[in-house]
Amino acid sequence: MNADLVVVGSGFFGLTVAERCAEELGLDVVVIDRRHHIGGNAYSEPEPTTGIEVHRYGAHLFHTSNERVWEYVNRFTDFTPYVHRVYTNHGGEVFPMPINLGTINQFFRAAHSPQQARDLVAEQAAELGGREPANLDEKAVQLIGRPLYEAFIREYTAKQWQTDPKDLPMEVISRLPVRYTYDNRYFNDTHEGLPAQGYTAWLERLADHPRITVQLETDFFDASQPVSKGSVVGQVPVVYTGPVDRYFDYAEGALTWRTLDFEEEVLPVGDFQGTPVMNYADADVPYTRIHEFRHFHPERDYPTDRTVIMREFSRFAQASDEPYYPVNTEADRARLLTYRDAARGERGVLFGGRLGTYKYLDMHMAIAAALSMVDNTLAPHFRGERALV
Numbered sequence: 001m002n003a004d005l006v007v008v009g010s011g012f013f014g015l016t017v018a019e020r021c022a023e024e025l026g027l028d029v030v031v032i033d034r035r036h037h038i039g040g041n042a043y044s045e046p047e048p049t050t051g052i053e054v055h056r057y058g059a060h061l062f063h064t065s066n067e068r069v070w071e072y073v074n075r076f077t078d079f080t081p082y083v084h085r086v087y088t089n090h091g092g093e094v095f096p097m098p099i100n101l102g103t104i105n106q107f108f109r110a111a112h113s114p115q116q117a118r119d120l121v122a123e124q125a126a127e128l129g130g131r132e133p134a135n136l137d138e139k140a141v142q143l144i145g146r147p148l149y150e151a152f153i154r155e156y157t158a159k160q161w162q163t164d165p166k167d168l169p170m171e172v173i174s175r176l177p178v179r180y181t182y183d184n185r186y187f188n189d190t191h192e193g194l195p196a197q198g199y200t201a202w203l204e205r206l207a208d209h210p211r212i213t214v215q216l217e218t219d220f221f222d223a224s225q226p227v228s229k230g231s232v233v234g235q236v237p238v239v240y241t242g243p244v245d246r247y248f249d250y251a252e253g254a255l256t257w258r259t260l261d262f263e264e265e266v267l268p269v270g271d272f273q274g275t276p277v278m279n280y281a282d283a284d285v286p287y288t289r290i291h292e293f294r295h296f297h298p299e300r301d302y303p304t305d306r307t308v309i310m311r312e313f314s315r316f317a318q319a320s321d322e323p324y325y326p327v328n329t330e331a332d333r334a335r336l337l338t339y340r341d342a343a344r345g346e347r348g349v350l351f352g353g354r355l356g357t358y359k360y361l362d363m364h365m366a367i368a369a370a371l372s373m374v375d376n377t378l379a380p381h382f383r384g385e386r387a388l389v
């Protein structure tokens, strides 16, 4: 192997590091990934019978207010003018999300002005009197009042966590945004859109550099592979974007994650739900939401008599499941501090990305963090200004 840098993981973090190091620093970079495809969790592919682009690890919507990231990503793909909106089914009725004036007026069968709605929610939120909330349930009531909480948040949250909200830590909801306008745009960022040719085309362009070699189906911990932890660490600088606890053989115990199960179905109808994402707020429906992928790309020429939907179920991850969202219990946080110390002490290895830092990162955050790692650590090192620690 001839490499100046090894990157473990071909998600947005790893590929951004690889592209910058190859193009800007002129380094030869080897990227490995244990999966059979590049792109990490942003990977997508056409469903074979319809050609409809399906996001394999859950729907991915790109949005950012970071001008540097926006300029950078536009080097590799164009974006459609897609604007994300979400609806929710509660009690057999469909409401706009996040909770806004339209939701409130539909729910209370009213025509409140913004101020009247504020007053109503404030009155309902005063239920606890001056008492401090004792659990997530009470915290939520204090934020938005019991009626809206019980309709739109309680059972949905219980499904996401498979836990009664009374037993969930309050930090799970630090805020519950309520908008006192009819604006139901999901994201507030300056820039938003979907990659015009799909996520995988974007990710492939990021990796398409003469100085970048990608080796798939290569696990960093498989010592029989030419590029493995044992053969590389200490020889070549490494950027590791796999799980930090796995790197240290779970010495401090495993960090806990939630995972998702996806149930995909091709239906013989042109349009199943009329919108990309429908949440299911109630406990009697086992899934949290249904994605209908054709609606992410209304500009495409998709078949008009078939559609692809994906039901999403949420649960705590077992060791063999894909880790999706950090649970972040107190025990997790204590373990993470110890792993961070170990990571700092691991000479020549930098830890990054959502798995390497045990943090939920949106794509634009993963890209921004990768650009910072190149600027602040890798570039100074390879220019001979500073050793890598």
Ligand code: FAD
Binding pocket: 008, 009, 010, 011, 012, 013, 014, 032, 033, 034, 035, 038, 039, 040, 041, 042, 057, 058, 059, 060, 061, 062, 063, 218, 219, 220, 221, 241, 242, 243, 260, 323, 324, 325, 352, 353, 354, 355, 361, 362, 363, 364, 366
């Ligand atoms: P990943 O994409 O997870 O890449 C890590 C890579 O490392 C993987 O390919 C993995 O196979 C590889 N790897 C791990 N261990 C090893 C090993 N031992 N050897 C070799 N390779 C290894 N972001 C948004 O901006 N908008 C969204 O709408 C959005 N929706 C999301 C929905 C879901 C369900 C999830 C889970 C995430 C979503 N995200 C979204 C976040 C987005 O997926 C992340 O920002 C992105 O994946 C971060 O990239 P990463 O490179 O850090 O990690």
Ligand code: NA
Binding pocket: 343, 344, 345, 346, 347, 348, 349, 350, 351, 389
């Ligand atoms: Na280190």
